[in-house]
Amino acid sequence: MAGTFSPVVGSLVWVEDPDAAWIDGEVLELNGDNIKVLCTSGKTVVVKASNVYPKDAEAPPCGVDDMTKLAYLHEPGVLDNLRSRYDINEIYTYTGNILIAVNPFCKLPHLYDNHMMAQYKGAAFGELSPHPFAVADAAYRLMINEGISQSILVSGESGAGKTESTKLLMRYLAYMGGRAAAEGRTVEQQVLEDVKKYKLGHPRTFHYLNQSKCFELDGVDDSKEYIETKRAMDIVGISSDEQEAIFRVVAAVLHLGNIEFAKGKEIDSSVPKDEKSRFHLNTAAELLMCDVKALEDSLCKRIIVTRDETITKWLDPDSAAVSRDALAKIVYSRLFDWLVDTINSSIGQDPESKYLIGVLDIYGFESFKTNSFEQFCINLTNEKLQQHFNQHVFKMEQEEYTKEEINWSYIEFVDNQDILDLIEKKPGGIIALLDEACMFPRSTHETFAQKLYQTFKNHKRFSKPKLSRTDFTICHYAGDVSRRI
Ligand SMILES: Nc1ncnc2c1ncn2[C@@H]1O[C@H](COP(=O)(O)OP(=O)(O)O)[C@@H](O)[C@H]1O
Ligand SMILES: [Mg+2]
Structure with a gap:
């Protein structure tokens, strides 16, 4: 998106900021490849024209409930929309039929009571405010009406709210299946x-x-x-x-x-x-x-x-x-x-049932001070899930448009195939090298680390932290993680 946008003096733009991720401002001067931007925070910055994104001057202050309604679908636009909605306690937003949840870090009981479940029951998707109940309802309806098993995938980094969201999905499905949970009490x-x-x-x-x-x-x-x-x-x-x-x-x-x-x-x-x-x-x-x-x-x-x-x-x-x-x-x-x-x-799962709705809640992306083999495996799983998501949402959709010759500009997305190859390619990936090292009686942490450093010296997703003899860093889609061998 940034590549095709040519700002002029007076354009409203987003520029990257080390603290706030993105800040908005107005273009003051164009100077070849560089542009000077006066940010609303008051500071003036000079940035490369190719690094600024257009800001929608008419974006509603309370945001939009579906990202596809945004004038510009780019990272700062998406994040700004999520923030505008979060500020008015709207933690859910759609992107088409995907639901984005922002962790509210507080209880929102009014959002999830029986009355709410009754509202979402049978309502057309997108008619009411974005909600996990709407997603569960859509899956339930497709299963009943079309006789197709469904799956709902919940993804996000550790602590993002996957398990809470899964519980809400399950609560709704239990409600539809006629097994509502009772209220609790204090002792x-x-x-x-x-x-x-x-x-x-x-x-x-x-x-x-x-x-x-x-x-x-x-x-x-x-x-x-x-x-x-x-x-x-x-x-x-x-x-x-x-x-x-x-x-x-x-x-x-x-x-x-x-x-x-x-x-x-x-x-x-x-x-x-x-x-x-x-x-x-x-x-x-x-x-x-x-x-x-x-x-x-x-x-x-x-x-x-x-x-x-x-x-x-x-x-x-x-x-x-x-x-x-x-x-x-x-x-x-x-x-x-x-x-x-x-x-x-x-709960008496019916072994005879013809169709089912699978809800997948996995361990999210983890990055601790010390990351072990466990984080390595967890993050690999998350990469694979992200790849599945990319395939499903971007690759398949865009192939469909191309096939039907619909005029459509490609949405840029970061394909993480290179990270998957780095980790699990056979032969040559990190896991394959680890397998080899384990068979070799004289292997030590150091020899394995040396092998990795040598093999992936020029890999852009792999690096060796300075001053370390056995650590390595993988640049995941969700951030960098350094591991001790
Ligand atoms: N929708 C929500 N409403 C209230 N609290 C939430 C919600 N989503 C997340 N939280 C809070 O965030 C914490 C972490 O969420 P959790 O679902 O366990 O994360 P994850 O499974 O992604 O690691 C929860 O214990 C809860 O306190
Ligand atoms: Mg969880």
Whole structure:
């Protein structure tokens, strides 16, 4: 879009800004390739003409409910529209039949009550304000009327609001299917008792809960949410003993995460670091109902079974921490799988059903201070989803227009095929190289890193952070992420 736009003196434009992403202004002077812009913030900037985008002077101050109504469909226009709507508490916007949700970071109960569901029931798509209920309704109607199974894909970075949106989609589908959820109630006292029972404290004091930004939200009461979760468990038929077991396991995982290790007496051995770590170890063992010494050994030692004997080897503090995290992850993951199975069997999914609506809620794009193989896999999944989205929305649509010889200007989109190739191409991608390295007995983190640095020296999506011997950075569609090998 920027390429085809020729600003003149007086044109209203968007220019890129390091702090605000985009700011608007008016062109003061043209000077060959450079233009001088007076921004509404008061500052004057000189930018390349090819880097400015036209601003729609007639854009309504409250924005438009569908991006396709914008005079110019470019990044600053889209972001400005989302902001204008967010300012008046409109968190949803369409782009054709895609729904964009902006996280409100507060409760909006009036948006999701039974009255709202009744409104969206059977309303033509686009007739009412953009809403997840409208998307769910459209899928439901297509499934019933046309007899075609549907899928709804929810995408976005971690914390963007995918799971909340998924819950809303499910709530609407349950409503249409005649299984509406009941309202919740508060029992503060019970929450306090449970906090004591599981020896929990403020969320900030638990290592595992502080891996990325934490927010306290206005109008969101965690005690209420907790009670509602328990009520929901009652409804799906999880007994109170099972509920207690669930919370014991979750609390134990949190306590496990707070066990730190120090060097022990033996060479390369480890012990819980101090009284605090001992407390968390004891509590974890108590909650998991296992022997505390056995738990400690399982973290600080490794048992190697060979054909003739069983060897017990001490682990150094770093390795013990890795064991601790592995145990926490596997326990949590088993609990999760158990919950999913229990819920699925209790809501009585009909094995005979002819059609279904699949709602996909995935882990979003992640970028932490330290990113491991897990983030690598999560972000690869998100890249693949983005590729699917591109294919679906842009490539297919544009091919259709070309086939039917409809005159249409191509919308520029960033094709992320090059990142997918970098990661998963066979042979030659990062995963293929990792496979190779794993087969090679003398591989170390350094040799693998060297191999990557060499192979992808000139790849524009790959770089090596300065001053690092084993880290590498991948330039994802959603931002750069550096990983430790
Ligand atoms: N529509 C919404 N209404 C209210 N709060 C929301 C909404 N969407 C997101 N949030 C808030 O943001 C948090 C993170 O959202 P979540 O759906 O868990 O993100 P994701 O699944 O994308 O990682 C939620 O716990 C909730 O507090
Ligand atoms: Mg989620």
